[in-house]
Structure formats: structure tokens, C-alpha cells
Amino acid sequence: MAFLAPVAAPAPRTQRQIWSVGGGKGGIGKSLLTASLGLQLARMGKRVVLVDADLGAANLHTCLGLPGPERTLADFIQRRAERIEDVLVDTGFPGLRLISGASDFLGAANIKYVQKVRVLNRIRALDVDVVLLDLGAGTAFNIIDFFLISDVSILTVVPEPTSIENGYRFIKSALYRRLRNVATHEGIRQMVDAALDPKNPLGIRTPLELVARVAIEDPEAAHLMSREMAAFQPRFVVNQVRDDADVPIGHQLVSACARHLGVKAAYAGFVHYDDAVWRSVRRRRLFMVDAPAAPAAEEIRRLARALSRGESLSLGW
Amino acid sequence: MDSLDTHYATLGLEPRASREQVEKAYRFQLEMYGEGALATYSLLAAEDVRAARARIATAYAVLADPVRRREYDVSLGLGSSSSSPLLAFPSVPLRAPAGTGGGDRPEPEEPPLPLPAPPTLPEVVTGADLKTIRESRGVSLRGIALVTKIGVRYLEYIEEDRLALLPAPVYLRGFLMEYGRALGLDPLRTAESYMARLPRAADQ
Numbered sequence: 001m002a003f004l005a006p007v008a009a010p011a012p013r014t015q016r017q018i019w020s021v022g023g024g025k026g027g028i029g030k031s032l033l034t035a036s037l038g039l040q041l042a043r044m045g046k047r048v049v050l051v052d053a054d055l056g057a058a059n060l061h062t063c064l065g066l067p068g069p070e071r072t073l074a075d076f077i078q079r080r081a082e083r084i085e086d087v088l089v090d091t092g093f094p095g096l097r098l099i100s101g102a103s104d105f106l107g108a109a110n111i112k113y114v115q116k117v118r119v120l121n122r123i124r125a126l127d128v129d130v131v132l133l134d135l136g137a138g139t140a141f142n143i144i145d146f147f148l149i150s151d152v153s154i155l156t157v158v159p160e161p162t163s164i165e166n167g168y169r170f171i172k173s174a175l176y177r178r179l180r181n182v183a184t185h186e187g188i189r190q191m192v193d194a195a196l197d198p199k200n201p202l203g204i205r206t207p208l209e210l211v212a213r214v215a216i217e218d219p220e221a222a223h224l225m226s227r228e229m230a231a232f233q234p235r236f237v238v239n240q241v242r243d244d245a246d247v248p249i250g251h252q253l254v255s256a257c258a259r260h261l262g263v264k265a266a267y268a269g270f271v272h273y274d275d276a277v278w279r280s281v282r283r284r285r286l287f288m289v290d291a292p293a294a295p296a297a298e299e300i301r302r303l304a305r306a307l308s309r310g311e312s313l314s315l316g317w
Numbered sequence: 318m319d320s321l322d323t324h325y326a327t328l329g330l331e332p333r334a335s336r337e338q339v340e341k342a343y344r345f346q347l348e349m350y351g352e353g354a355l356a357t358y359s360l361l362a363a364e365d366v367r368a369a370r371a372r373i374a375t376a377y378a379v380l381a382d383p384v385r386r387r388e389y390d391v392s393l394g395l396g397s398s399s400s401s402p403l404l405a406f407p408s409v410p411l412r413a414p415a416g417t418g419g420g421d422r423p424e425p426e427e428p429p430l431p432l433p434a435p436p437t438l439p440e441v442v443t444g445a446d447l448k449t450i451r452e453s454r455g456v457s458l459r460g461i462a463l464v465t466k467i468g469v470r471y472l473e474y475i476e477e478d479r480l481a482l483l484p485a486p487v488y489l490r491g492f493l494m495e496y497g498r499a500l501g502l503d504p505l506r507t508a509e510s511y512m513a514r515l516p517r518a519a520d521q
Binding site for chain 1: 329337338341342345348349354355356357358359360361365369453
């Protein structure tokens with residue numbers, strides 16, 4: 001279920017999917033999660049391409065134990081490479097290839113709209129099963145737009161106040177951007193923009209309140225917005241769980257999103273903090289390979305399975 | 318969005334939810350809106366949290382009370398068949414929320430008795446009255462302690478009317494409300510009927 005109308009490309013032979021891993025905050029394990037999920041999907045027999053879309057601080061290659069690649073997404077954006085396939089590199093793992101980020105090119109974090117569309121279209125046209133995007137921190141449009149075009153939008157949080165706060169901000173920014181896109185006239189766009197400011201004079205604090213406010217003036221527009229909200233279904237992954245008491249937080253986030261934001265999120269799974277993981281990171285090796293028996297590795301396998309089947313954790317009662 | 322406004326939606330439950338599910342959903346929501354809880358701390362203003370807690374308490378007071386729940390179902394236009402009336406009290410003691418200890422979880426309760434309709438509380442209720450109601454429901458003190466997180470010792474003091482050993486009225490009121498709620502009684506009525514016998518603070 002793609003968010004944008006499919007580009008006029010030849011019909012894909014397979015059910016190609018774009019997955020993205022976002023989270024709003026740095027240092028919460030997005031890149032490692034992307035790399036290990038990608039490896040697991042490849043092991044499940046899928047043809048996978050990882051894209052380091054963290055254009056400002058790319059490090060996906062390091063997670064995979066690869067040296068800084070010679071060709072990166074920057075080469076494609078700058079048209080030093082004509083085809084996106086030209087910047088694809090092998091990872092050494094069967095079925096898993098990488099488009100590395102542009103760590104050498106700081107300006108890449110602010111790529112222009114046309115460049116972004118070109119990247120998105122070419123990524124969509126790749127002949128693979130899953131394209132897995134590692135998004136950067138923050139809520140810049142470049143990051144959010146990648147998140148929004150994804151078939152599977154994974155929102156990473158760690159059980160810490162700052163991460164949860166950024167996670168909510170990320171969801172709100174993404175949702176407001178979607179709502180703005182379907183605004184039928186300028187008045188509604190202005191209302192959406194106003195709602196982004198928590199102290200807006202209209203007193204709109206949540207997307208639900210925004211839609212209710214729009215409904216007063218334009219029920220048709222409000223209906224469109226409700227449909228947009230229903231189509232937006234981020235999937236939470238709670239990473240670096242240190243205490244089993246943190247596991248239910250994913251359920252609480254889903255519940256809070258439904259009630260207070262009007263967002264139908266899902267709880268895809270959790271990954272425990274695991275010393276084996278950082279030992280592997282220190283050796284610049286992927287813990288999935290280095291410590292396959294580690295609890296975190298098993299949790300990644302479970303997560304990959306759940307995400308590819310569209311399953312989520314239920315409260316169990 | 319009116320479906321968000323039912324007591325069932327407040328607790329995230331289906332109208333067919335069992336008594337046990339009501340309990341678990343209630344505990345889940347309490348934790349979610351708890352003091353400084355991660356999932357709501359940065360999302361909601363203090364007043365929103367208070368409003369949410371009040372909504373949850375109301376929903377629970379209705380849904381945990383078989384009689385009130387049935388009346389409520391009727392008011393929603395739900396047939397009495399949609400929710401099984403007079404559901405048994407949870408057959409297994411509620412699990413303590415993950416991570417809050419729970420290492421010494423007691424054996425499951427003896428098989429539950431059908432839960433009789435809650436008696437109308439008299440103006441004045443004694444500890445012995447509460448004990449009778451509890452025993453008529455086949456619930457052990459330990460079971461109440463698990464649900465309410467009130468120590469067994471304090472529950473005993475309450476039932477034995479050992480007034481001198483009870484905590485200050487402000488805490489006692491909370492204990493009694495939790496205790497009443499756990500028995501499917503009106504929490505406020507429970508507290509007030511019990512405390513009606515106590516010397517007023519000014520007289521002490």
C-alpha cells in the first residue's frame with residue numbers, strides 16, 4: 001500500500017516494498033537496526049538493498065563492516081553517476097547490497113526537491129524485493145518524505161524520555177505533512193501550518209483536534225484528512241530494552257497514538273540491549289553474524305518475520 | 318469519533334471483554350497515564366493526564382461493576398448477550414505488571430464463585446461487612462492485595478476495624494476506594510461508608 005501514486009514505471013515483477021527506519025533522534029540504533037533487519041530479510045531469501053538515507057551522518061557501511069565506499073548516493077545526486085545501479089555496492093552477504101550515504105558531502109542533507117524525487121523514483125524502480133532506508137535524525141522534510149513514501153514505516157524509539165518525545169514529534173510532523181498535502185485550499189493549509197505550533201492561537205493541540213476544526217469549515221476536506229490519517233500506520237520498534245518493564249511501552253505508545261493523535265500505529269517488536277551487540281560494533285562486525293545466539297539477534301529475526309508478514313504484538317488479553 | 322467516547326474505548330476493550338480483561342486493561346491504562354510514564358509524559362499536559370485518569374476511573378467503576386455495566390450496555394444499545402453478565406471474578410490473580418517484582422507470585426486462586434450482584438452498601442459499613450462481601454466473592458486477601466497493591470497487613474487492619482493502626486485518613490480513603498473497586502463496589506461509597514464511623518479529624 002504505497003502512499004504516493006506509483007510512478008509510471010513498468011509493473012514490477014515482484015511485490016517490491018520500500019521500508020524505512022526512522023526515529024527522530026540520533027544514537028538510538030537506527031543504522032544497526034536497518035543493517036541487521038536487511039541481513040535477516042536477505043537470509044529469508046529476499047533481494048534487499050539498503051539505502052543510507054542519513055545523508056548528513058552516513059554510517060551504514062560501518063555497521064556492515066565495510067570501508068567507506070568509493071561510490072555513494074552523493075555521486076548519484078550530483079550526477080557523477082548516471083544510474084542508481086552505479087552506486088550499488090555488494091556487502092559480502094548474499095542478497096544484500098548497499099547504497100551508501102554521502103558522508104563526504106555535507107550539503108547532501110539539504111538536497112533539493114527535484115533531486116529527492118529523482119532519488120525516490122530510481123529507488124522505486126530498483127529490481128529487488130525490499131529497499132530498506134536508514135533515515136537520519138530529526139524531522140526535516142527530506143527525512144519525513146522518505147518515511148511517508150514507504151510501504152513499511154518503522155519508528156524506532158528507546159525507552160527514554162528524549163527518544164519518546166522525538167518519536168512523537170516525528171509522527172506529528174509526518175502526519176501534518178500528509179495532511180497538508182491533501183489540503184484542498186490555502187485556508188486549510190494555513191490551519192495545518194498553524195497546528196504545528198503547539199501554542200497556536202486556534203488552540204489546536206493534536207491532529208484529531210485539527211481535523212475536528214477543519215470539519216467545522218469544510219467537512220469534505222476533513223473527510224479527506226481522516227482518510228489520510230487512517231492510511232498512516234507507523235510501526236514502533238522499542239530498541240535497547242534493558243528492563244522487561246520497558247516492553248509494554250510499545251503498547252502504551254500505540255494506545256496513546258490512537259487516543260491522542262488519531263494515528264493507528266502498531267507495535268512491531270522490541271530488541272533488548274545486549275552487550276554482544278556493542279562488542280560486535282566495536283569490532284565493526286554485525287552482531288547477527290558475530291553472535292547469532294545472542295538474544296538481540298533472535299529478536300531481530302522475530303522482528304523481520306513480523307514486519308514482512310505485517311504482524312504486530314498484541315497485548316495478549 | 319464517538320466510538321472513542323465509550324467506557325470500553327477508554328480502556329481499549331471490546332464490549333465482549335471479560336471481567337479479567339477489564340482488570341488488565343485498567344491496570345494497563347493506569348500505568349500508561351502514571352506519574353512520569355514514558356508514553357504520555359512528553360505527549361500530554363498535566364491537565365490532559367488528569368482528565369485521562371478521571372475518564373479511566375469512571376470507565377472502570379462502571380465496567381467492573383456487573384450491574385452498572387449491564388445498565389451501561391443497555392444505554393449503549395448493546396444487547397445483554399454481547400457482554401456476559403455477572404462474569405466471574407478473575408480466576409487467576411492478576412499478574413503484577415512486568416518488572417514490578419512478582420517473584421513471589423502466589424498460587425492461583427481456588428476456583429471462582431459466580432460473582433453475585435454487589436450488595437447495596439449501608440450508610441455505615443464495618444470491616445466485617447467488607448470481609449463478608451469479599452468472602453462471598455471467593456477472593457482471598459492476597460488476591461485483593463495483588464490487584465490493589467495494598468499490603469495484606471493493611472487490608473487486615475481494615476477488615477478487623479483496628480482503627481488505631483490504620484493510616485492517616487487521606488491514605489485510608491485511597492485504600493478503601495481501591496479495596497471497594499477490587500470487589501466491584503462503588504469505590505467512593507465504600508470509602509465514605511467505612512469512614513463515616515471514624516472520628517473526624519477535628520475531634521482527634
